[in-house]
Amino acid sequence: MKELFVLVFVQVLIARGASGECPCTHREDTDPFFPGHGEGSMVDCEFVNDGKLDVVPTQCWSLLDDVTQIFLDFNGISHIDANAFAGLPNLRSLVLSHNKISTISEGAFHGLESLEHLDLSYNKLIQPPSELWNLTSLRFLSLGKNEIIKLQDATISNLINLNTLDIHWNHLTGVPKAMLQPLSHLNKVYLHWNMLTSLPDMRANVHLTEVYVKGNALLMFPKHLFGNLTKPMTYHFSDNPAFDISASMLTPLPDFSHIKMEDDVLVWANDVEEMELILSKHWNIIDGLGNILNLKDRLMLCTRKETKDSRNRVIPC
Template sequence: MHTENKSFGSRRVCKMKALARLVLGLVIFDAAVPAPTLETISYDSESYDAALEDLDNLYNYENIPIGQAEIEIATMMPSGNRELLTPPPQPEEVEEEAEESTPRLIDGSSPQEPEFPRVLGPQTSEDFPTCLLCTCISTTVYCDDHELDAIPPLPKNTAYFYSRFNRIKKINRNDFASLNELRRIDLTSNLISEIDEDAFRKLPQLQELVLRDNKIRQLPELPTTLTFIDVSNNRLGRKGIKQEAFKDMYDLHHLYLTDNNLDHIPLPLPENLRALHLQNNNILEMHEDTFCNVKNLTYIRKALEDIRLDGNPINLSKTPQAYMCLPRLPIGSLV
């Protein structure tokens, strides 16, 4: 009886081992099917038990609980058949993102024109965009020290333009055409000797004009919106400034005309003028009504506090009535 029970237990253990091997083989086979393999594995009825025996010896599954083995195997992801977590962007989305990320420094052309000139400004005569040849920051264009011999085409929303230390010889009437936002022009240290009559007159927002250190002999008509004018160190002579050129510039605060060939003070001067620099010219005389109103002795010109007449062949002591309305005396020779 004892022998029979022992034999029955042995057969039962063998059956359980066979069943466990079969279950493990099915689980492993199911996990291995989707994985890529270098060569096809085939099983037949004769070698199936041998394959299970080899797997049993290799992984020693007798010491691992069946449930744990199933969980570990089930959590493995086949490396050859993984799906993307997020779908790739559609072509339209890619185009929209690229358009939004494109930098636009200055819009110098209409929307129908290509993107290249919109970003880098209009083309110059050298086939370079202005903002590639110069430097454009927001509405300011810097073209200093680039050996330019002409004003480059500027983006339409340019407000501040600097082109100092170049070789520009002439300012044409179309150089600043349609630049309705232009407020400051600085062309210091060029070779400018000629300016067309309409070069500045039609600029509705122009406030500051700097043309110092050039070869200008005559100023064109200027817009009445100017608040700051510097034409120092040029060649302005007797006819270099039109009569009553500054009369209607009610907001003009600073007028610098030093180092020219002027022989008179350009009158009348705006009431709000604060600084008038005329040193190093050829001014010989001054009238009593140059700054004051001789018919109104109570008149006081409060704004004009800075007058420079030194370096001129004029004796300021000969016309003392001309300064009675000023808060300060002009700087110049009293002998």
């Protein structure tokens, strides 16, 4: 009887919180697709009151210390205050996507040393908070579909455990060339649908399996973008103004890699040996519409540049 009274009392406290009634649901059955599953509890604040929740409901976890997952997506939150997630040392997953977040106070993520998954996609951020780059346990970071203009001040290199970096669909015109080099665990990079005129050096990121750079403003692709990749990779670079690429950009891709490019791209090999290497690869190559492309029909030798037609193309030799 005593145990039942304590349980009911705790549930009442959770429902009311420290500063008002909690609009969310506290669950012991955590989401198996996110970090923190089976290790604690979940606070489900997804689409509260038909998406009308406009503040972070700190009262929902102010009396809890075992929360490992918080879902606040599909609401109307526009600002995150300092210490919004204080007292949650075990939090592993925090989903804030599909809100209206434009500002985040310094200290909002203070104390989240265990956070592995942070989703801030589909918001209105112009500049990520600087403390974001101190969350060294992060494995997944999504800033996609925001209004970010630059990352020159972002020290992404601090996120040494990062596996997935998603910055697609922002207003980026450039990123630091050495931005990704220290990230030895990096697996997926999504930079598509920005306005990038250059790409970061990825030669140190040998565990890459997905790289999307389609839909940018690249006039020329780097000759040497990838290192000694360990697994087949999906590489999408269609919908850029660059017509031609160097074969050296593709040669590191292992067999069975998936490549998406424009159907009028020409691939320039430095010599016959590199041309033969390209032709020996077993890749799946398609255009933007999903049509299969024959790389043999698009392969050119740099020593035969004079045979190329007179269209205004930058030949990467």
